[in-house]
Amino acid sequence: MRKIIAIGTLIVFAWLFGLYAFVYQQDFIKSLFYTISVFFGSLKEASDLGKDVGKLSIWQSLYVPAIIGLLAVVWAVVALYLKLFGKSLKEFWLLNFCEPILVIGLGEGNSAYIDSELESGNNEIIVIERDANNRYLSSLKSRVMSLTGDAKEIIKRLKFERIKHIVISVGDDLENIAIAKEILLQKRDKEIFLHINDRELKDINFLGSVLGSNNIHIFSYYASSARELFLNNNIVSSETINSNNRFDIAIIGDKEFVLDIFYQSAIMGQLPNENRFKINIITNSVGEIKSAIDLNYNIQNIPNMQVEYIEVDINQKEFYELKLWKSNELEHIIFCFDDAKKSIKAFTLLNQREYIEDILNGNSVKVKIDIAISNSNALSYALQEDREKFKLLNIFAETTNVSSKENLIAKERDKIAIGVDFVYSNVGIDLIDYDNYTYSYYLYDGNKEIKATDFLEINNSNWQNLSHFHKESNRAVADHLLIKLQYLGLELHKSNINNKEKLLKKNEKIFFDVYDNDKKVALAKSEHNRWMALHYLHGYKKVDFVSKEDKKKSKNIDEAKKEHMCLVPFEEFKERSDELVKLGYGKGAFEGYDIMIVEFIPNIVTFAGFEIVKINKRSLK
Numbered sequence: 001m002r003k004i005i006a007i008g009t010l011i012v013f014a015w016l017f018g019l020y021a022f023v024y025q026q027d028f029i030k031s032l033f034y035t036i037s038v039f040f041g042s043l044k045e046a047s048d049l050g051k052d053v054g055k056l057s058i059w060q061s062l063y064v065p066a067i068i069g070l071l072a073v074v075w076a077v078v079a080l081y082l083k084l085f086g087k088s089l090k091e092f093w094l095l096n097f098c099e100p101i102l103v104i105g106l107g108e109g110n111s112a113y114i115d116s117e118l119e120s121g122n123n124e125i126i127v128i129e130r131d132a133n134n135r136y137l138s139s140l141k142s143r144v145m146s147l148t149g150d151a152k153e154i155i156k157r158l159k160f161e162r163i164k165h166i167v168i169s170v171g172d173d174l175e176n177i178a179i180a181k182e183i184l185l186q187k188r189d190k191e192i193f194l195h196i197n198d199r200e201l202k203d204i205n206f207l208g209s210v211l212g213s214n215n216i217h218i219f220s221y222y223a224s225s226a227r228e229l230f231l232n233n234n235i236v237s238s239e240t241i242n243s244n245n246r247f248d249i250a251i252i253g254d255k256e257f258v259l260d261i262f263y264q265s266a267i268m269g270q271l272p273n274e275n276r277f278k279i280n281i282i283t284n285s286v287g288e289i290k291s292a293i294d295l296n297y298n299i300q301n302i303p304n305m306q307v308e309y310i311e312v313d314i315n316q317k318e319f320y321e322l323k324l325w326k327s328n329e330l331e332h333i334i335f336c337f338d339d340a341k342k343s344i345k346a347f348t349l350l351n352q353r354e355y356i357e358d359i360l361n362g363n364s365v366k367v368k369i370d371i372a373i374s375n376s377n378a379l380s381y382a383l384q385e386d387r388e389k390f391k392l393l394n395i396f397a398e399t400t401n402v403s404s405k406e407n408l409i410a411k412e413r414d415k416i417a418i419g420v421d422f423v424y425s426n427v428g429i430d431l432i433d434y435d436n437y438t439y440s441y442y443l444y445d446g447n448k449e450i451k452a453t454d455f456l457e458i459n460n461s462n463w464q465n466l467s468h469f470h471k472e473s474n475r476a477v478a479d480h481l482l483i484k485l486q487y488l489g490l491e492l493h494k495s496n497i498n499n500k501e502k503l504l505k506k507n508e509k510i511f512f513d514v515y516d517n518d519k520k521v522a523l524a525k526s527e528h529n530r531w532m533a534l535h536y537l538h539g540y541k542k543v544d545f546v547s548k549e550d551k552k553k554s555k556n557i558d559e560a561k562k563e564h565m566c567l568v569p570f571e572e573f574k575e576r577s578d579e580l581v582k583l584g585y586g587k588g589a590f591e592g593y594d595i596m597i598v599e600f601i602p603n604i605v606t607f608a609g610f611e612i613v614k615i616n617k618r619s620l621k
Contacts, residue, residue: 003079094145095159100124102163104151104179105170108374109195109221111136112403113167118143120405126163128154130170152182160187167408169195177201177210184213189464193217193408199259199296207468214468219408221374225397226260228407229334229370230268231479233394234486236275236331237366238615241487246276248329252314252346253336255289257372261334262293263537266302267476270529272487272522278306280324284313298536301567303529314346325354328366336372336397343371347393355392365392372397412494412608416478417471418460419604420597424474425462427600429592434574436517437524439592441599455504455603467559473534480530481601484523485612488514495611507602507612524594528570531594535564542567545576548584566590 094100101117103110106129114125125144129137132148140146147154151170166183168176173196180192192213197220201207207216240247249269251261262279269277283289286309293299299307312319324330333350335343347369358365369392401407427450432438441450463471485491490510497503540562546554551565558564573580573590581587605612 003075006075094124094126095162098124099162099164100126100145102126102128102158102166104128104155104166104168105176105195106131106134106136106140107169107171108136108399109403110167110169111140112399113405113408114140114144115400116404116406126158151179155179155182155186160190163187163190165191165193165409167193167195173198173201177207180211180216184211188213189215191215191217193219195219197222197256199256199292214466214471215464216468218468220260221397221399221402222256222260223263224402224407225257225336225372226264227479228402229261229396230264231482232396233368233370235265235268235483236271238486238489240275240331241271241483242273244273244275246278246329247331248278248280248324248327249332249334250280250282250324250330251334251336252282253334253343253372254338255285255292257336257338258283258289259292259296261336263297266297266299266305266537267530267533268480268483269305270303270480270526270533271483272519272526274304274525274529276304276306278308278329280308280310282310282312282319282322284311286311298539298541300536301542302533302536303569305533314342319346320349320353325350330367333367333369334372335370340371340373343373347371351392368392368394370394370396374399412610413475413478415608416481416604416610417474418458418463419455419600419607420474420477421460421463421466421470422455422458422607423596423600423604424593427596429589429596431586431588431592434577434588437521437588437591437595439588439595441596455600455607458607469538469559473531476530476534477527477597480527481605484526484598484601486615487523487526488519489615490514490612491615492605492610493613495609497611500606503609503611504602504606507606507610510612510614511602520595520598523598524591525570527594527597528591532567535567538562540564540567545580545583570594 101122101124103114103125104127106114106127114127117123117125123143127137127140127144127146128151129146129148130150131137137146137148160183166180168179170176170179176194176196180194183190183192190213192215194207194216196207196218207218234241235249236247249265251258251265253261258281262281265279269275269279271277281289281293290309293307299305310322310324312322335347337343351369355365355367371393373395374397406412426444428442428444429439430442432440443450443454466474482492488511495503497506541564543558543563543565545565551558570591573588577587580590602612
């Protein structure tokens with residue numbers, strides 16, 4: 001519309017200037033017709049009409065209207081051409097000379113992801129959306145390449161060689177899978193971020209076999225929000241993490257949210273001092289949520305964890321009178337209703353009853369309260385206005401954060417996970433002192449002594465061949481590093497040091513300055529417990545130790561049956577070490593894997609470009 005108005009304005013000006021010039025040159029009737037020739041660059045002056053009008057000023061001649069008219073005509077032709085054929089030209093350019101991102105489906109999440117890409121300066125984006133009247137499409141049309149119609153038909157004519165990665169979220173899980181399958185038929189190794197909400201379809205090994213690719217990332221709003229919650233807000237205070245005190249977490253909300261927060265709590269709650277913890281699930285539909293947890297997770301043997309279900313509604317007085325709210329062991333309250341109004345109402349009433357007096361009197365309040373709010377602009381403003389009253393509150397699950405480039409694509413997280421996989425796949429261990437769990441390390445490649453520089457650049461070819469489950473397992477290690485570092489009084493920052501060798505020396509110094517044998521064992525135990533929690537959450541079962549030779553033979557079968565012999569407490573390896581040696585394993589071999597991951601933390605985070613620093617107490621608060 002702006003182009004039409006601008007071109008129309010130029011035409012009117014050209015006509016008026018031309019008319020003025022011709023009328024001045026004393027031929028009104030012919031001037032009406034000759035003015036049209038101005039739009040094609042013709043300059044018929046009075047002399048052409050056989051009249052002598054003397055010397056003309058620039059405004060009395062036809063040069064100005066001719067230039068304006070010609071500009072209007074050229075602009076109109078170009079605009080019309082681009083309107084008719086511009087999409088094809090832009091598509092051709094993006095697919096042949098750029099490395100665009102392909103986004104299929106334009107809901108709130110994908111729209112937020114595109115916005116974050118545009119904010120980072122990347123406008124090489126192709127969007128496929130079925131609904132031409134989609135409410136997000138109009139605001140993005142001028143900034144990205146948009147194609148409307150059936151995604152499965154459109155992708156048949158696209159070239160995927162230069163596409164960087166693909167994000168699929170059309171609002172239907174089965175449709176998402178069908179689209180991914182169609183793409184993989186054309187380009188088998190393409191990296192795809194696939195939105196799956198249905199928990200029964202989320203089995204990453206099942207999806208991998210259906211799609212025939214290991215380069216699939218499964219994501220959902222709920223799972224991403226739960227992960228973001230504990231990455232941005234410590235699950236417990238530093239006081240608790242440095243003690244062996246038990247702690248409580250309370251989760252109040254709707255089923256899908258509760259299930260994913262429960263999953264993350266079970267993993268991130270595995271602390272170095274093996275603190276016992278209880279997850280309190282408070283709901284008015286205990287039967288439904290308990291059945292869903294029992295169906296989806298094998299929780300009976302998860303280390304250190306207890307689950308309690310409390311059936312009460314947030315609209316009942318009994319909810320606000322629970323003894324849990326006064327417990328000194330309560331660390332975290334998480335409200336996660338799909339309807340944010342419920343969460344805000346419950347928080348406001350609970351805060352008013354239990355915590356506001358202590359807050360206003362300057363007394364210490366241990367508990368942290370998190371509320372899931374997909375769009376919190378108005379609430380954030382209110383919080384800034386009265387921050388003192390709401391100091392316990394943190395907001396998570398904002399769509400702009402959860403669906404951002406940093407959280408969805410999570411390249412930095414994957415880079416840490418690739419470093420973890422490099423350790424597991426390439427580093428061997430030799431036991432030096434079993435009493436103190438002291439090992440030396442070497443590279444399998446020619447039994448070379450390991451060097452710091454081996455971690456500065458890592459070939460991730462092995463990562464591409466990993467199963468979906470093993471990729472997720474390594475990503476979980478990356479997330480849990482924050483717990484291990486918090487225990488040491490450290491945290492991660494993105495580093496500005498470009499020299500990796502210099503960065504590694506700095507990271508090793510600050511890490512090993514606060515690291516001793518007791519902390520080594522504590523961190524290794526927390527890593528082993530995290531590993532067990534993840535496997536139990538994915539339905540694994542413990543089986544007894546078998547010989548090393550039999551284990552190699554049955555490796556793939558055991559994974560398919562979800563069975564593992566290492567699902568035992570860390571101490572049991574040492575207690576049964578003689579038995580394990582007879583079965584062909586080296587003494588201390590199993591504990592060595594957990595200790596190795598801990599001791600290579602500086603190398604892993606250096607490879608990913610992070611700097612280890614002492615915790616800033618102000619930012620921790």
